[in-house]
Amino acid sequence: MADEPQQRRRLAAIMFTDMVGYSALSQKNEALALALLNEHRNLLRTVFARHGGREIEAVGDGFFVEFPSALAGANCAIEIQRTLHDRNNSAPPERRVVVRIGLHLGDVVAQDTRVHGDGVNIAARIEPLAEPGGICLSEDVARQIQNKIELPLLRLGKADLKNIRMPVDIYRLVLPWGRKHFPGSERLAFSMRQRQMRRTLIGAGGLLVAGGLTGAWVWRSTRESGKLANNRIAVLPFVSMSASPDDEYFVDGMTEELISRLSRVKGLEVIARTSIASYKGTTKSIGDIAAELNVGTVLEGSVRTAGGKVRITAQLINAANDAHLWSENYDRELKDIFSVQSDIAQRVADALARQLDISATTRREAGGTSNVGAYNTYLLGRFHYNKGDVEGLHKAVEYYEEAISQDPSYAVAYAALADVHEQLAAYEADSLDRFPKARAAALKALDLDDFVAEAHTALGVVKTFYERDWDGAYESFERALALNPNSALTHNWYGWYLLFLREWDHGITELRRAVELDPVSIIMNTDLAGGLQHAGRWNEALDQSRRSDELDPGNPWALSTLAWGHLGNKDYQQALPVFQKLVDVVGRKPWPLSGLASAYALSGDAGRALQLLDEIKERSKGKPGQAYSIQLVYRALATRDERYLNDVYRWLNKAEEQRSVGLVFASSRWYDGYQSDPRWIAFRKKLGLPP
Secondary structure (H helix, E strand, O other): OOOOOOEEEEEEEEEEEEEOOHHHHHHHOHHHHHHHHHHHHHHHHHHHHHOOOEEEEEEOOEEEEEEOOHHHHHHHHHHHHHHHHHHHHOOOHHHOOOEEEEEEEEEEEEEOOEEEOHHHHHHHHHHHHOOOOOEEEEHHHHHHHOOOOOOOEEEEEEEOOOOOOOOEEEEEEOOHHHOOOOOOOOOOEOOHHHHHHHHHHOOOOOOOOOOHHHHHHHHHHOOOOOOOOOOEEEEOOOEEOOOOHHHHHHHHHHHHHHHHHHOOEOOOEEOOHHHHHOOOOOOOOHHHHHHHHOOOEEEEEEEEEEOOEEEEEEEEEEOOOOEEEEEEEEEEEHHHHHHHHHHHHHHHHHHHHHHOOOOOOEOOOOOOOOOHHHHHHHHHHHHHHOOOOHHHHHHHHHHHHHHHHHOOOOHHHHHHHHHHHHHHHHHHOOHHHHHHHHHHHHHHHHHHOOOOHHHHHHHHHHHHHHHOOHHHHHHHHHHHHHHOOOOHHHHHHHHHHHHHOOOHHHHHHHHHHHHHHOOOOHHHHHHHHHHHHHOOOHHHHHHHHHHHHHHOOOOHHHHHHHHHHHHHOOOHHHHHHHHHHHHHHHOOOHHHHHHHHHHHHHOOOHHHHHHHHHHHHHHHOOOOOOHHHHHHHHHHHHOOOHHHHHHHHHHHHHHHHOOOHHHHHHHOHHHHHHOOOHHHHHHHHHOOOOO
C-alpha cells in the first residue's frame, strides 16, 4: 500500500473571493455571464501572480488562494478592488464585475498542493461578510497590516462563524471610493452580532418604504437653498472611540437616550431607533441618509469612556448643505452623563428653533435616575432587548430587574420591564403569566412618575389584550401620545387597539404614522401590511407585504404577511410556497404550520390541512397560548365545510381563556361572514365588543 501523502502544518494567509451576482446573471444571459467570468478570472489571476499568491482552487465564480504573508494578501485584495473599480467606472451596469474578498491568517495543514484546516474555514466564512466590492479581514490579518498600509481599518466586531467554535473579530478595509463619510478620524466600532440581528429585524439594505421618493425629492429641492428641508431629525448611532468593545452598550444607550429626549421636543419629528440602527457603521453620506429618511437635520457624534470619565463630541448638521448648525465637545465625569445628555438635547432644540418655526421647549424628563450604576445596568438591558430574539428578551428582564434593585425609584426601568414582558407574551404565547407582570411594572412606573410615556403605552397594551378595558386603553394610549407624539411603538399599538374595535380607517392611519416615524423597521412595515389585511384592503395589503419582503427578504414576519396577503386575494397557489418557505425558515412551530394548513384548506386539500392540524395539536401540548393558531385552520376548513364552524367557536373561546394576543385578528374582515351568527355575537359580547 502506498504511503499516505505527508501532511505539514504552517502559517498562511488564505483568501477567498466571490463574484457578486453571477448566478442571477447566468439565468438571464448565460453568454454574457460566461464572458464576464472569464474576464474576471484572467484579471484576478494576473494580480495574484504579482503578489505571490498561489491559486489552490477555482470553484465556479470564486477563488481559493494562499499567500506567503498577510500583507501580501491584503495588498493583492486592494489591487483587485482598485482595478475592478477603475474598470467598472467605464463599463455599462450590465457588464460590471463586482467581487467580495475575505482574508484570514492562520494555521493550515498542507498536503500535496492542497491546504485545509480552521485557517481555511475561517477565511471562507469571512468572505460573505464583505460588502459587494469590499474586503473583510480577521483580526489576525488586521494586526499584521495595521501600520503597513495607508487605508484605514474599520472594526466590525465579533462574528459567530458557522462551524467555528470561537467568535472571530472582523475588520473591513475602507477603500478610498467607499469612504464617503466618517464622524471623526478614528476607527469606527460596531457589533457584527447586532448588525446581523438588525438585518433580520429591519433589513440591511436600508430600503425606504414610506414616503421615500417624495422625501428624496423634497430634500433635493432644498439642497441649493441651504434651508432646512423639514422638521424631521435623525440621530445617527454615536460612534464608540473606546478600545474596549464592552463599552458599545453604553454608546448605543447614548444614542437611544438622545432620540428619546428629542422626541419630547414640541414641533420635532424624530426618526425611531430601529430605523436609525441600520445606519450603524455606514459609509453613506449625510445627504444620502437624509434623502432616504426624509429628514432636514442629522445629529451625529462619538463617545469615549475611560477611567470614570467620558468624552462626547456632538454636531448637528443641516442636511441640505452639510452646514454645521451646532457642535460641542464635552469632557466630564461619567457621573455627569445625565446632565450632558440633557444639555445636548436642549442645544439641538435651540439650534433647530432658530431654523424652524417651532418651540425649543422640551417636555420635562420623566422617570430617570441619578444612579450611574442603575443607568448602566438599564443600558445593558436595552442592549439585549434590541437583539430582537427571545434569549435577548429574557436577558433584558434580568438587567431591568437589577437596575430596579439598584434604584427602586427608577420609573423608566419599570416601564421597560413592562414592555419586555409584553413582548414575551407575544413571542412565547404565555400571556396569562406575562401580562400580570407587565401590568404591575407599568403601574409602579406611573406611581413613581405619571409622565413616563412608555409606561402609559405598556398599560394600554395590558388593557387591550388582557383586561379588554377599551375605555381605559384609549385613555392610556392618548396620554402616551400626548407625552411623546414621536413614539412609533405607541402609534403601532394604538393602531392595533383601533383595529380590534374595527375602526379601520383610524387604525390604518396610526399604523402608517408608525411607519413614517420608523421607516425601515420590518416590524412597523409588516404590521401595516397586516392591518391592511384586517381592514379588507387586499390589494394594498399585498403591495405593502411585497415591500416588506423586499425590505428584508426571508424575514419571518415579512414572509407571513406576504403569504396571508396572497390568501386574502385568493391566490392560494402563490400562498402555498410562501407558507412552506416560512416553515422552512422558522421550523415546524404551530403558528407557521397553521398558515400552511389554512392555505391547503382554502385551496381544497382538506386532507393535507387535517394532517397538519393534527401535527399542530401535538406540538401545542403543554404549551398554552396556541388555541388561536388551531382555530385558524378550522376557520379555513369551515369556508368549504360548515361542519367545522363549531370547532372555530370552540377554539376561539379557548383562545379567549388564554388571553391570546392573536385575538385581535378575530376582529378582522376575515370574519365578516360571521356577523349574523348568534355564536359570533355572543363571542364579541364576551370580549366586550359590539357585534
